[in-house]
Amino acid sequence: MDDQSNMNDMVTAFLRERIAAKVEIQPEGILPSTKLVDTGLQSIDAVIVCGEAEDEFGVEIDPSIIFEHDALESFAGYIVTLIEEKS
């Protein structure tokens, strides 16, 4: 469970930084519970962020999935699941 929690934190931090860069706000302004739509994230941003996450974590991510998740932590959890299934 510790490993999983650490992985979750790592993925969340990565996504927060990348999303913040795309939508041009401070990372501290994006909490795990922040709704992605409230950040102003557009579909093209989602594709680029997902591509960066793919490269970082070595998993395949369908960027349309990002819009199935309301909050950052939900999407981060989905990526953690992909990482675990791959290992």
Place this chain on the structure above:
Amino acid sequence: MTMGHATAPRHPAPKPPTAQPAGGGSLSAALERVEAQSGSNHPLTREYLAWREALPLETLNDVLSGLAERCVPEDVVTEEDLAACLERLDAADRPDLVAEFCDPLIGRAICRLAGLDLDAALPLGELTGALAALERDRMTSRALRDAEAALAEADRLAARDAPRPAALDGFPAEVPYGTSLALLIAACHAAAQPLAAVIWGLAISGQEIWTAASDEDWATQRFAPLYDRVMSLFRRDPADLEDLPALARIGDDGPLGPHVRALIRQAIPALTNRFPRLYIHRSQVRFLDRRAVIAPFCIPGDAHSRSTVTSSYVIEIRDYALARQIATDNEHFENSRIVEFFKRMQSETQINLESSIQLAENALFFMVGPRHQRSRKVIMDILGQNRLRAWQPVIDQGIDDALETLAAAQSPDIVRDFTEPVLYNICKPLLGLNPADDARFDSVALTLTTIQMPIRSVKALKALELAVHDMMEMIETQPSDDRPGIPRSVLSQLLESDLEGFDRRDLIAFVLVLYSGCINIAHTLANTICWISLLPREMTEGIEDPRWARERIELIMSTCASLNYVRRAAQTDLRIGGLDFTPNHEARIEIAAVNRGVAAGNMTFGHGLRRCVGAALARLVVRAAIPKLYSRFPDLEILPQPLIYEDLVTSTSLETLKCWLHTQTTDRT
């Protein structure tokens, strides 16, 4: 299941071949490799797998016979069991019918059979799920962690109960109590797989058959034939299993067979009564090849077919009236802005997407305004129902040629040897596609079907660009598409029409998009043949007569269509159907849901200004193909196999559908 429609006396048929089960390599050896590589340690799992592979079939059958004697089949589940599992399914968000209904119910049945307390049912259900993940040969760290935890829970349950339940007496004394419990659970669960298989079979058969399962006489009149039809698709010949471990050979025909069938007879009417509008995501169903019995291990679905706000970006539409309203409301909704998306991606990433942009600009469903109106009028003049009559001889010949391909195949496959040849033989000449390298063209064409996806990964974008560029080049440089004896192709007619706002490359792109739509004809035809294999015999009488398909074409298109979604982007804030849309929202119309119980007027081809221009062609091809197929091969049989769908979000498309033609010239292997 054979159709049995031949009127002439049938010759004795040789034993049909079965699609061979996947390799049954040792799970113990696989675990050993994983542990050696990762340094991990899973002692309980190791012990379980070792006993799983060492126990003889006779021992397991003796244990199961002991259980069968302890419990009358009709008592294997109670109304309280069913109510509890239905509540669980009702409460689940995005339910998997196996995890939220089948496995919990089987867990309860196992408790009754083995004389365990019912509060063990929940952890037993989780144990079966964890063990099933191992059976899928997926030794991921998560699967092993879950299995080890579940086996520890089995040990805890074992330690709690004293003395050891009589149900486990058949196991050798040296098998640890917790391991015995796990083995018993795994064996019972394997025997009970037909529950998920029958639910799947009912769910894909359409609303009429689903509703009929809630009738009082279903259990006595209709259950047995349905069970036989579904299990003919999913039960392997025991002779093919003799070299596998005992647990892999547990099927529905063992000592617990009567209990499994009693379980299903009770569960199905309860399920269909409680959830009359339940539907499943066909292409997301995953099948486990359990050797003796193939069965779904994951059936994603929706119990209520209610439209819901999925997130701040997506609203899923499952109501027919609302779907129709959204599909025809061009003031407040439009199709996705794919062109804009591609252009921005090209600008931001510097990835060349010129071919994809040209394809999207010339896709009818993304066009707006006068360009859309002009091109739609021209294409409907060519592909409208009356005009297509001139193509009937090409359609008939294309199907006949595909039947020859199927007949000549060593290991006939409906997809590879029939539905794909039907597509190539008819739609390429009709559209004017005559590439010099057909094989290369066909290998990349499937990528085109993703054009409707609103967003996609960078990797998928690059793949699409390569495919489109390649296909455009092939058509630009193709030999003349004029073929003697057939009408002039769509491309030829478009080029001669001097359509304002379209140059030659635009028209080639336009036709390639039409072809991407035609690919759905092949997918729909394969889905239809799979669906037919599950229908009651009385519903398929006369199938070789063209009237059968003609009278049911709307039902077929409603039930078997491959397209999964129609997507519409909201343009403004508005409230309809009790749902609040913003310009962020995509209305995702789930065709399988909105089509439930709808034949004529179904949403498969959309409605109004955006209605699919290929609808008439799709109907003509399917109407002609079905009677020809079953006239030629009246005893066509779908072989036992796990159904594997292409990994496409946009459509439900079988990768393969192996069959046996029951002809004297067909090889047995």
